[in-house]
Amino acid sequence: MPEMATILEVLFIIFKVVVVTMILFSLPLPLTWMERKIAAHIQVRLGPFRVGPHGVLQPFADMMKLMFKEDIIPYKADKRLFRIAPIISMVPVLAAFAVVPFGNDITIPFLNEEVSLYIADMDVAILYILAITGIGVYGIIFGGWASNSKYALLGGIRSTAQMISYELPMSLAAIGVVMITNSLSLVNIVNAQQGWHWNIIYQPLGFFIFFIASLAEINRIPFDLPEDEGTLAAGYHVEYSAMRFSFFMLTEYVAMVLASVLAVLLFFGGWNGPGFLPSIVWFVVKVSVFIYFFMWIRFTLPRYRYDQLMTIGWKILLPLSLFNVLITGFFLI
Amino acid sequence: MSDGYILEKRKESAVETFFNRIFFIDFIKGLSLTLKYNLSRSITLRYPDEEKWIPYKRFRGQHTLNRDEYGRELCVGCELCAKSCPTDCITVIPMEDSAGRGIADRVARVWEVNLTRCMFCGLCEDACPTEALKLGREYELSCFSLSNAVMDKDRILIAGQGEPLDLEATGAEPKGWMKVSLDSIDYITPLDFKKGDRVPANYEGGVNAAASLERTEDGIRVVPDLSKTKKWW
Amino acid sequence: MEQIFFFIFAVVAVGSAVAVVAFRNPVHSAISLMVCFFQVAALFILLRSPFLAAAQLFIYVGAVMVLFLFVVMVLDLGRASFDEPVFHRRIWGIVVVLGLFAEVVYLTLKGEPSHIKGPYVDGAMMNNTEVMGTLLYTKYIYPFEIVSILLLLALVGAIALTMNSKGE
Amino acid sequence: MVPLSYYLILSLILFSVGMAGVLLRRNIIIVLMSLELIFNSVNINLVAFSHHLQSMAGRIFVIFTITIAAAEVAIGLAIIVAMYRRVKTVYVDKLRGMKG
Numbered sequence: 141m142p143e144m145a146t147i148l149e150v151l152f153i154i155f156k157v158v159v160v161t162m163i164l165f166s167l168p169l170p171l172t173w174m175e176r177k178i179a180a181h182i183q184v185r186l187g188p189f190r191v192g193p194h195g196v197l198q199p200f201a202d203m204m205k206l207m208f209k210e211d212i213i214p215y216k217a218d219k220r221l222f223r224i225a226p227i228i229s230m231v232p233v234l235a236a237f238a239v240v241p242f243g244n245d246i247t248i249p250f251l252n253e254e255v256s257l258y259i260a261d262m263d264v265a266i267l268y269i270l271a272i273t274g275i276g277v278y279g280i281i282f283g284g285w286a287s288n289s290k291y292a293l294l295g296g297i298r299s300t301a302q303m304i305s306y307e308l309p310m311s312l313a314a315i316g317v318v319m320i321t322n323s324l325s326l327v328n329i330v331n332a333q334q335g336w337h338w339n340i341i342y343q344p345l346g347f348f349i350f351f352i353a354s355l356a357e358i359n360r361i362p363f364d365l366p367e368d369e370g371t372l373a374a375g376y377h378v379e380y381s382a383m384r385f386s387f388f389m390l391t392e393y394v395a396m397v398l399a400s401v402l403a404v405l406l407f408f409g410g411w412n413g414p415g416f417l418p419s420i421v422w423f424v425v426k427v428s429v430f431i432y433f434f435m436w437i438r439f440t441l442p443r444y445r446y447d448q449l450m451t452i453g454w455k456i457l458l459p460l461s462l463f464n465v466l467i468t469g470f471f472l473i
Numbered sequence: 474m475s476d477g478y479i480l481e482k483r484k485e486s487a488v489e490t491f492f493n494r495i496f497f498i499d500f501i502k503g504l505s506l507t508l509k510y511n512l513s514r515s516i517t518l519r520y521p522d523e524e525k526w527i528p529y530k531r532f533r534g535q536h537t538l539n540r541d542e543y544g545r546e547l548c549v550g551c552e553l554c555a556k557s558c559p560t561d562c563i564t565v566i567p568m569e570d571s572a573g574r575g576i577a578d579r580v581a582r583v584w585e586v587n588l589t590r591c592m593f594c595g596l597c598e599d600a601c602p603t604e605a606l607k608l609g610r611e612y613e614l615s616c617f618s619l620s621n622a623v624m625d626k627d628r629i630l631i632a633g634q635g636e637p638l639d640l641e642a643t644g645a646e647p648k649g650w651m652k653v654s655l656d657s658i659d660y661i662t663p664l665d666f667k668k669g670d671r672v673p674a675n676y677e678g679g680v681n682a683a684a685s686l687e688r689t690e691d692g693i694r695v696v697p698d699l700s701k702t703k704k705w706w
Numbered sequence: 707m708e709q710i711f712f713f714i715f716a717v718v719a720v721g722s723a724v725a726v727v728a729f730r731n732p733v734h735s736a737i738s739l740m741v742c743f744f745q746v747a748a749l750f751i752l753l754r755s756p757f758l759a760a761a762q763l764f765i766y767v768g769a770v771m772v773l774f775l776f777v778v779m780v781l782d783l784g785r786a787s788f789d790e791p792v793f794h795r796r797i798w799g800i801v802v803v804l805g806l807f808a809e810v811v812y813l814t815l816k817g818e819p820s821h822i823k824g825p826y827v828d829g830a831m832m833n834n835t836e837v838m839g840t841l842l843y844t845k846y847i848y849p850f851e852i853v854s855i856l857l858l859l860a861l862v863g864a865i866a867l868t869m870n871s872k873g874e
Numbered sequence: 875m876v877p878l879s880y881y882l883i884l885s886l887i888l889f890s891v892g893m894a895g896v897l898l899r900r901n902i903i904i905v906l907m908s909l910e911l912i913f914n915s916v917n918i919n920l921v922a923f924s925h926h927l928q929s930m931a932g933r934i935f936v937i938f939t940i941t942i943a944a945a946e947v948a949i950g951l952a953i954i955v956a957m958y959r960r961v962k963t964v965y966v967d968k969l970r971g972m973k974g
Contacts, residue, residue: 178511180515180517181510181511181512181515182507182510182511183510184510184513184514184515184516184517185515185516185517186515186517186519189519190522218733221733221734221737262756263756263757263835264756264757264760264835267757267760267761267764268756268760268763270764271760271761271763271764271767271768272763274763274764274767274768274769275763275767275768277768277772278740278771278772278775281772281775281779282737285733285775285779293779296779297776297779297780300772300775300776301776304769304772307768324835436504436507436508436511437504439507440503440504440506440507441500441503708876709876712876712880716880716884719884719888720884720887720888720891723887723888723891723892723911724891726891726895726904726907726908726911727891727892727894727895727898727899727904727908732901732903732904732907735903735904735907736907739907739910739911742888742911742914743914746914746917746918749881749884749918749921750921752876753881753921753922753924753925754925755921755924755925755933755936757933758917758921758933758936758937758940761937761940762917762940765940765941765943765944766910766914766940766943769944770910770943770944770947773947773948773951774903774906774907774947774951777903777951777954777955778903780955781954781955781958781964796898798897799894799897799898800894800897800898802893802897803890803893803894803897806890806893807886807887807890810886810889811883811886814879814882814883814886815879834930834933837930838930838933838934838937841930841934842934842937846934849938850938853938853941853942856941856942856945857941857944857945859945860944860945860946860948860949861948863948863949863952864948864949864951864952865952867949867952867953867955867956868952868955868956
């Protein structure tokens, strides 16, 4: 018979998993609304306005529509792969949140129990996140390949090449942070940035590389070549409809949140901030700023050409990130 | 917006180019521009639910045939409008009528304009010797049947059966613009003519008025509220 | 508890390994291999080496399998592989495999690994990423350097092999 | 606690399956995948021994194995691509150019 404390701990972990998953699943609702509103206002439009005040209920209407639409599977598609591809692409980004810390430990009022705001503090958290988000590319490859359509296949292949290319500079940029904090654990990294010693001050180049590479990793403009409407119709998900399509969309939004979260944790001091607000509020504020920044960039920049994408990845970002590691090592010694 | 177009790009020195590359100057310029637009007011009209655009006086919308201050038809059926029309969309058939219906003995028996062909150039308006024909401010011309797009005299002649109108109240000019009789119209109209709330002829226009969308048995009407207007752009 | 997890991972690993060999379509084989690599990564975590698990995911699942799929998709082998000829020496292959299997099972059950000190229990050794890093850069620095040169050679070699001789 | 022999048996099974793949399959890409399976079974062995003998050497070796496997796959796939361009086949029994 396990002890009471152990059971309580396990229950807390399960509770945290459920809460985090629910939040992640519901995040695309406000995010799609936000993205459409920001897009509209940048283009001096109003955006969704008819469903609810200022269109806040529009995502729910879209969700209902996506749920009840017909799920079409192309006749010549590889049916099994076609079915599981959206799930393969969705699971890794959700799994990556298992090691993301959201704030300082808080004490629950009635139970008097100290609760940590992360599911697991892994020894190799950064490595785990980088590794598991790399798996997300399989959803895109399989989705593209199983559709048996040339646009989808081209989108899948482009995405593969793009994600492999940009994973390198992204990891190397993260290594700079790891070098100055001496830990792979995200909690330790954030704790090392207390008192305004944010890593952005020590690693500006690293941050730039990380940010650009994460833009490419989550397939957002200016690097959204896998779903380039101009040349590929819609890219890897051109044959998808209904809920499977929305899984891809959900993945995209959660990946954007993950990229913002990582940028905040690694370079912007995580939940550290002036003490008048709880740590988790600071964290959410910083992440929201980053999400806004991602959307802002999306409606500012045009899309890169494929050769430009590869040039940026291999000829600019990779040498720069190696250089960054080199200088960081130099200063540490 | 003061930023205008850059007609000729200034030649950059190598140092400047390097500086721009390193600090992403172009990137920051682009971002600040979009941020400015993001914070600026949106130009979208929430038509037809809440707002409606009231055009300027000079706007060329649907035709109206006017009367003089005693309620006589100004049109003398001279067919100049039909002759001047570049798209041949106006049909005029004159007739003799000495009962005082018009300002002359000659009036139009048939006056039709086919709005599907009309391009609202205003040449007919210019050609009219008696200023009977005016292009009004009406622009909500969608209809369910193409036959409704052919406007005949009954639908565009301003109402007022012989009796002089109260010029002080309407602020109408001596000739023209009294009251449009559009009882038989079944297309979507912004002005509820039955209620009599319409845009006065001398109203300057060019504003964005609050409006409400009314669903009636006759169809949908967008009714503007001229007391709540704001300049648009 | 740990044994239950071990058996889950082991069964899935063996099943997917068999699927790698049994599927005709190379894309399906590649997926099964990916699943197998996942299970092996999970086993590494059971063996208290999270760094290796992450490296396994990073390199095998994240890079190697993508490379496989890339080649399969670019060469379009997915559909063309159903006419794979039956090899007439298949029986000998099975005999060799079974013989090897029997021999090693015998050796494993009979033999006794020496100096078993039992699994790590203390927390310091559980988080062994740091220990590993230190060892890698002190005791094993020469193998490390050699392996990195090997990787560089593989990089250059792969590009040289796949590039057309005309250079474009 | 999982005994060492469980890991050894698992690794043995994986090794045999990989071996069977190398010997039975004619598609060279699947042969290469089977080689990866063999690498993995060896890795399991190394880590299991390292865990039970309390020595870091096994784990360090696994890092080297993984690296070398990556290099091997890169070269192997490059060879396959180059070969496919020349002879338009991926079946090993059709590749008898060296046989004379």
